[in-house]
Amino acid sequence: MALGKSSQHLKELTFTDRSPEDTLTLLIAAAKAMDWSISSVAQNGFKARTKMSLSSWSEDVTVVVEEQTVKMKSICTGQIYDWGKNKRNLEGLQREYEKLLSQTDTDGIVALKAEQDSNEDIEPAEVMDTQGQEEEAAGGLKDFFSIFVPTEGYFITPILINLNILIFILMAVSGVDIMLPDNESLLDWGSNFKPLTMSGEWWRLVTSCFVHIGVFHLLMNAYALLYIGILLEPYLGKARFLTAYLVTGILSSTASLYFNDFTISAGASGAIFGMYGVFLAMLTTKLIEKTERKALLLSIGVFVGYNLLNGFQEGIDNAAHIGGLVSGLVLGYAWVPTLKKPADERLQTTSVIAAAVVGLSFAAGVLTMGGGQDIAKFEPEMDQFIALEEKAMVIFDMPATASNAEYITEIDRNGIPSWEEALEVTERIATYDLPEDYLKRNELLKEYCQLRIESYKLIRKMIVEDTDAYQEQINEYNQRIDGIISSLDDI
Structure with a gap:
């Protein structure tokens, strides 16, 4: 072998x-x-x-x-x-x-x-030269480890593979689970998440292309990148290949943000689909020899089709895949005229700069139209809501030796005022242009705050009057509160 x-x-x-x-x-x-x-x-x-x-x-x-x-x-x-x-x-x-x-x-x-x-x-073909066949067979990648070594015609691909692996190793060393990282770890390492990305953390559009959700995710993407890199990089050259990876990666991340409001997205697959899109565009032109073109078009088409269909499974960000593929197709067709003139260095440089400028401008335009500004406000509002909830719930952590006066003071100072502030947060969120799931969740939180306020008032009244007369009503409030919490978990 x-x-x-x-x-x-x-x-x-x-x-x-x-x-x-x-x-x-x-x-x-x-x-x-x-x-x-x-x-x-x-x-x-x-x-x-x-x-x-x-x-x-x-x-x-x-x-x-x-x-x-x-x-x-x-x-x-x-x-x-x-x-x-x-x-x-x-x-x-x-x-x-x-x-x-x-x-x-x-x-x-x-x-x-x-x-x-x-x-x-x-x-018909020219007379075939037999010189250099043995040298060619001896060249290329000598063994498994040479997959990671940049060589002529295969320079950017190993660098990208190495960078993806390095980031994964650093994640593992820092304590991130290599099989199934938790959401907090993924966000810490730069995954794409609309509330954060739209809040000004635009760098996540790029960093998410180098963060992977477990070792198997990394291995699959590394192999797919290796395969397309070996085929495509010799045609595109270093600058165009790197530009295609980054531009389609950013556009795939943009597509993910546009179609997914609360999804944590990570992985190189969007950019890899972009590279396959570029190659598919080239394979539908006459840039590549006819017979080779037919076989490659079939194999690449099967690969892309299978992975797109597989992407409709739960937990897979197919929006990023489709965004990468479409942007790659557009980029590939746009580069066809320049690929026909490989000796024109000025034309090659212009094509790379134009691709970067147009791609980034398009991404900015899509995100501006995507209504993400209110999504960006949602995350800090929820952070405030959680802080107020924690402050209001301190009453239940008070020691058993606390006096009635101390309970009343806590309810008056932190309990009811905190729930009232949390209710104001939900009322603000209700005015935002948010997805239906967000608004539904917010309505439940609003009702949750109202029930908490009424429950705290009854608890205060029960303590002041030193009676159990309100206990049954308090229990009813608690049951409704438990039902809301259960409903929130289902959204």
Whole structure:
């Protein structure tokens, strides 16, 4: 099993009983017999793409025929582990070739050649160069640990993976649960949360793209980023790849805020969907060779479709996924003209700056229209409500030795006034432009405060009059209060 920038396998054959031209004809026929797609043919070789299967996303096969030698190479199209598939591809091609060699006479070869020449779906190619195949096979990622080492054409991807892992390690070292972090920890480390983000903590739009909700969440996103990075970064280059990750990440976070009012969102998946969106846009143009484009479009489409459908499960922020994907598609199409002119450095720089400016401006516009200002007010109001509630409830923590006078003083000084202030908080919140769930919750809190005020007044009256006459009514208030607390838990 090889691990490479794209896992690959090389094989050489020697032949003496056929001419190079006849050998090439038989090899092309052998590839077709294996149901491979021939993408291009030159005088001395061809390129083909294997079929997708449960064990691989398909592989690129290059065959070069020299005077008495055939050099073959099978390389995965972004798959990290080939599980021996590349080797089996070349062994299978050799078996089919040898089978045809034993069964096909001169007339048969002429017929095969005529059929191949008449195939308009196969693009002609320049003479294929056999130099550097061995060096290429030796290059790329040598082992598992080289996944984390920046190299030419694979520079930004490992840095992003390393940064995500580093932040997760720091979270773990600080005591955050590596399997299922609690909400407080996620917020402390920069997760996206509308009441906080809209309160001025805009940096959460970025930091949330590097915070993960458990080790499995991290591993899945790291693999998805590795896969798309290997495929896409060589096409985009360092600056565009990093810009695409950050811009689509911010826009996916923005989408999450727009559609989710009380969801804590974290993870690189929004930005990763953005990268897949960029690549999908490119795959629907002629930037990438036709046969390779078809296979990649299918594999990337299946990946995106499956994960979008899976995202409708409870607890998954599909708004971020869709926001990232859509922004990636738009960005990909916008960059197509510049990708056709890779030598124009000024054009490349302009495209990166334009993408950043337009993306950030769009995010700001969406958030401004999203009515998040009142959401931003909600969090500090609730903090005040909780503080007032704690102050009012001190009466129940008083020692058993406290006198009636001390109870009355506590009720008059902190109990009833605190509940009245808390009631004013709920009345202010009722005037805000908030989601229905927020307003429903607030109405319950308002009723909760009113019941507490009436209950405290009866408790005071019962103490002053030294009677149990109000106990039954107090119990009724307490039952209604318990019902409200239960309803709040269900919202």
